[in-house]
Amino acid sequence: xxxxxxxxxKTYGSQVAVNQISFAAHPGEIVGFLGPNGAGKSTxxxxxxxxxxxxxxxxxVCNHDVEDDSVAVRRCLGYLPEHNPLYLDMYVHEYLQFxxxxxxxxxxxLKTRVGEIITLCGLxxxxxxxxxxLSKGYRQRVGLAQALIHDPQVLILDExxxxxxxxxxxxxxxxxxxxxxxxxxxxxxxxxQEVQALCDRVIIINRGNIVxxxxxxxxxxxxxxxxxxxxxxxxxxxxxxxEMLLRTSLTLGRVEKKHGATYELExxxxxxxxxxxxxxxxxxxxxxxxxxxxxxxxxRPGHGASLEEIFRSLTVTQxxxx
Amino acid sequence: xxxxxxxEVNSYLNSLIAYIVxxxxxxxxxxxxxxxxxxxxxxxxxxxxxxxxxxxxxVFMFLIPAITMRSFAEERxxxxxxxxxxxxxxxxxxxxxxxxxxxxxxxxxxxxTLIYYVSVYQLGNPVGNLDSAGIAGSYIGxxxxxxxxxxIGIFASSLTENQVIAFxxxxxxxxxxxxxxxxxxxxxxxxxxxxxVEKLGILYHYDAMSRGLIDSRNLLYFVTVTALMLLLTQLxxxxxxx
Numbered sequence: 144x145x146x147x148x149x150x151x152x153k154t155y156g157s158q159v160a161v162n163q164i165s166f167a168a169h170p171g172e173i174v175g176f177l178g179p180n181g182a183g184k185s186t187x188x189x190x191x192x193x194x195x196x197x198x199x200x201x202x203x204v205c206n207h208d209v210e211d212d213s214v215a216v217r218r219c220l221g222y223l224p225e226h227n228p229l230y231l232d233m234y235v236h237e238y239l240q241f242x243x244x245x246x247x248x249x250x251x252x253l254k255t256r257v258g259e260i261i262t263l264c265g266l267x268x269x270x271x272x273x274x275x276x277l278s279k280g281y282r283q284r285v286g287l288a289q290a291l292i293h294d295p296q297v298l299i300l301d302e303x304x305x306x307x308x309x310x311x312x313x314x315x316x317x318x319x320x321x322x323x324x325x326x327x328x329x330x331x332x333x334x335x336q337e338v339q340a341l342c343d344r345v346i347i348i349n350r351g352n353i354v355x356x357x358x359x360x361x362x363x364x365x366x367x368x369x370x371x372x373x374x375x376x377x378x379x380x381x382x383x384x385x386e387m388l389l390r391t392s393l394t395l396g397r398v399e400k401k402h403g404a405t406y407e408l409e410x411x412x413x414x415x416x417x418x419x420x421x422x423x424x425x426x427x428x429x430x431x432x433x434x435x436x437x438x439x440x441x442x443r444p445g446h447g448a449s450l451e452e453i454f455r456s457l458t459v460t461q462x463x464x465x
Numbered sequence: 466x467x468x469x470x471x472x473e474v475n476s477y478l479n480s481l482i483a484y485i486v487x488x489x490x491x492x493x494x495x496x497x498x499x500x501x502x503x504x505x506x507x508x509x510x511x512x513x514x515x516x517x518x519x520x521x522x523x524v525f526m527f528l529i530p531a532i533t534m535r536s537f538a539e540e541r542x543x544x545x546x547x548x549x550x551x552x553x554x555x556x557x558x559x560x561x562x563x564x565x566x567x568x569x570x571x572x573x574x575x576x577x578t579l580i581y582y583v584s585v586y587q588l589g590n591p592v593g594n595l596d597s598a599g600i601a602g603s604y605i606g607x608x609x610x611x612x613x614x615x616x617i618g619i620f621a622s623s624l625t626e627n628q629v630i631a632f633x634x635x636x637x638x639x640x641x642x643x644x645x646x647x648x649x650x651x652x653x654x655x656x657x658x659x660x661x662v663e664k665l666g667i668l669y670h671y672d673a674m675s676r677g678l679i680d681s682r683n684l685l686y687f688v689t690v691t692a693l694m695l696l697l698t699q700l701x702x703x704x705x706x707x
């Protein structure tokens with residue numbers, strides 16, 4: 144077990160950034176760390192790297208405690224911070240040698256390692272340039288090279304792919320995939336396709352709480368097994384009504400105006416028969432309802448919920464409890 | 466620590482700062498020593514380097530903060546602080562690496578002034594009629610003074626992400642510590658403790674060293690103030706964990 148987080152809590156003043164989260168990650172696992180902005184992803188990562196102290200709880204990296212044995216933790220951990228800060232006035236070579244020497248690499252060993260990592264990260268063509276002169280994609284590679292130079296067991300990448308063009312994106316992803324074979328990789332992102340393309344496991348965090356921690360495969364299979372019930376009702380009013388109001392007040396999936404003041408309503412997610420509710424709505428809004436008929440009520444298989452939908456359902460609903 | 470030191474020295478040498486500081490320091494002291502009639506050795510009539518050693522600290526007071534102002538402020542601003550603090554170096558190693566690198570640049574700036582010594586040595590009548598011991602003591606004093614100023618500058622830089630603020634704060638602290646206490650001691654409120662107040666300042670100890678007497682009490686003073694400033698810096702860095 145190379146990364147173990149137990150009951151981690153972090154508060155900034157009265158604001159709780161991370162609330163009692165626990166998880167563990169194994170070598171060879173790529174864990175996607177998802178969540179809306181401000182959910183506590185970066186905070187968790189910063190604590191795991193020893194940059195910030197936890198308010199409560201413990202984190203162990205390679206069996207070293209982050210607080211008691213911080214330097215040992217940093218030695219076996221590679222970290223790419225959000226926004227990828229770099230010394231822009233240093234040369235790529237020089238920078239990687241500097242970072243390598245911080246990890247105790249010297250002389251020939253350092254030189255060969257820097258050479259290796261430059262090849263691995265595809266920095267060959269740019270290796271003689273100043274970091275400040277590099278494009279964003281290459282800077283990101285330098286950041287990644289920095290995190291990898293000491294061949295760490297645990298790799299923590301905070302939004303490694305933001306702001307990259309599609310080509311760079313797939314290159315960086317391929318690189319992460321390539322290096323992840325024997326390492327534990329935890330990375331945060333907003334891009335769902337990325338998680339689907341890369342991860343074995345997904346942890347979704349919202350407002351400091353883990354809302355889901357599951358294998359990607361299980362998660363997607365589990366969701367798609369669920370069947371949803373769909374009922375369709377035709378309602379005829381004397382005058383046209385406010386479709387939006389009807390939809391939101393009855394939480395309908397769809398309201399379609401067919402002709403005149405005839406509407407087709409569709410409701411999903413195992414609701415009761417909606418006809419009484421439509422009747423009450425008409426009364427309250429003082430519409431005259433002159434006819435109503437259930438067209439169909441059937442079960443249909445869920446349409447293989449994409450990760451994006453799962454993410455939305457888990458994070459959006461909790462933000463607006465209504 | 467060595468890795469940090471090497472990187473910092475390189476970045477000073479790669480970024481003009483070191484050259485500008487040396488050029489300004491040497492031009493400034495050169496003009497004061499040899500050209501400006503009020504302070505020139507040539508019009509003074511005595512073969513000694515007192516101009517360098519009395520005015521040197523004032524030049525340092527502005528130049529050293531200029532060297533040190535970026536050390537932590539820039540890291541904060543660029544976000545590289547997070548990067549460097551998550552590498553396997555302790556805060557103290559980081560501070561010491563930066564401190565010794567900046568001090569090295571200061572000492573480098575001082576080295577060419579040995580030419581002044583040689584010149585004045587030659588100009589003496591008879592040749593070599595010069596208080597070499599006093600000058601050696603003064604050099605050691607000036608180097609240690611540079612060390613204290615550097616530590617103050619590093620401390621000021623750790624407080625803010627704005628280099629200008631770091632610079633101004635460092636200049637003020639250097640000034641206050643150098644002459645502030647001596648001037649305060651002149652106030653008529655201390656009665657018997659005036660000497661004690663004066664001893665808190667750098668000037669008292671620096672003057673003592675300039676007489677060529679390397680007293681352990683003065684050495685201890687310089688080392689203590691330097692250590693204090695660096696520990697304060699560590700405290701500031703550590704405050705992210707509060």
